[in-house]
Amino acid sequence: MAELYMSATLTQHFLPQRLADFPTITDALDYAALGETGVNFYDGRCRLTAVVQYAALRRKALDMAKRLCGLGLKKGSRVALVADTNSAFMEVFYGCLYAGLLPVPLPVPSSLGTHDSYVKKLSNFFKSCDAHAVFAPAELVPFAKEAAKCFDMGFIGSAKELQAGPAPDILLASVQPDDVAYLQYTSGSTRFPRGVTITHRAAMANLQGMLRDGLGIGPTDRCVSWLPFYHDMGLVGFVLAPMASQMSVDYLRTQDFAMRPRQWLNLISQNKGTVSFAPPFGYDICSRRLREGEAARFDLSSWRVAGIGAEPIRDEILERFARQFSVSGFDQKSFVPCYGLAESTLGVCFSRRDIGIQVDRINRWELERTSQALPFDGIDSNAAAVFVNCGSVLPGHELEIRNDSGRVLPERQIGRIMLKGPSLMSGYFQDEDSTQAVLDKAEGWLDTGDLGYLNNGELFITGRRKDLLIVRGRNIWPQDIEYLAESQPEIRPGDVIAFLVPNDTDPEVVVQVQCRITDQEQRERLVQSLTRLINGEFGLTSRVELVPPHSLPRTSSGKPSRAEARKRFLQTQSGCELTLAVG
């Protein structure tokens, strides 16, 4: 029950602000604890439910660290942490850091009837990170126990369970900048997860770049967030970054945002938030849910940085948001498009502040034919491709565009985005093959897998990671959908290809299945059952298509070529439209 006299932490206090110039994350928390700011949690109706100042958070984290050491876990052991939006998550997360253990934030279940698939997912994560202990919110502990059946865990339970009784009297070892701080599993296949290892040094370098150079944080800033704590933008951007700059934060749980998106805007209005981020779909869903005359009830004039990241940015969605909420005092110049990835802790490029969305109109014909991004000067807007300016790379980092043979390309040429600098991961946890595939340790360059071009040193993303399906801010790996379909008795391995195509509202997932069945009724049944199966597992409506045997394109090494399948699909589509228009 909420206490009547509870009030949120202040925005401003007397402690001089330091922007993440600390050697380690724990040093940052030690400093934040000297002030009066902290974290505030709100329920789905925007009522304050918990307030924790950084001072109290540090005290609880140090206490938790001793209890964790008391479990007999060796330095560097992984502690899986099912991440709901609450202060217990933070106590265990920072507790692990003080104890020299690696916290591994993991997702909460997100939909109806997903019990079995969630347990399987958790179990895959436990295996991948070789977890030695598991923390979960009390109501999710039974899931964690079920998932941990085949593992030897030193502890499975809630933070509260470990906090019962006196803490052991243990002297904590000091934390070093080159120690690995945590593992991040945000973007990756759920069946074959890869954990990104981030050291304290990398985390602090990225935090400093983002806070000082990317966002220009000052002593009057205040953050608002509904992003999940297991996601890099939620964890690094809105748990670590506010703490490392002694800012107060107001949190809404992700589920509550999904149910009542406008509470996000309510919270910004109520607490005069200045910095808040979302993937484009977050802005889109607010626009769509807005009721007649309602926008005037919000006061978004304090919102200085409305960050956009985590999925390809479409300017028209943001323009609509800005139009609708201009009566709320929202200034479209506060939009800050960004580019980032977990393999570089979080942030890579931030567009210049106070200019809003800047787009580049490109000649589509040249783009498709020569991979050059030449300015479009015609009239027919269908012949132009539009890309959003994501700004220049953070200071201290280098960004290059290269072609497939590794040659550096000049400006306005599209190629792979390569990145070098202090924010990079050390590698994928216990996965040398995957690490070598993307990280050149001798030269220090990371292949982001994304495509783009530079113009005046500013980055424009033209395609995100090859094959990755980004649907409403979620990363879905095509191989997970393909695997699910292939596990049906009628379908053989290698018979399925999944890819994403643009659609009117949300992009659509197309699943093509090679099928030998000729009976029409049976074919329809198969399409229906696959559509249901995919919706049940991934919560999205896909378009399942049956294609003849041996018709799916392969790469030279015999693997299914999703890019080629997608290209052919789009060609047939536009072919159909053309026939209709002509015929």
Next chain:
Amino acid sequence: MVSQEMILERLFVYLNTTVPASAPVRPDIELVQELGLDSIKVMDLLMELEDEFDISIPLNILTDVRTPAQLAQAVFSLMEHANGAVR
């Protein structure tokens, strides 16, 4: 006092307006697998229920909910707990 049947009725009203009428909505129909409710529609449905019955639905109870009958049962037991608590 709200009964489980009343919750189920409310659920049917919602489902009949949001889901294409191809399949008749039954108490034991699978919401996601058979009715094709996607994640956004699920969230809408939960919001309706929260507002209508003044409850807060925790995520963990949903993972074992597949049908309207199970959802009504879950909401009903949440309301029982809420009524027992001091507000």
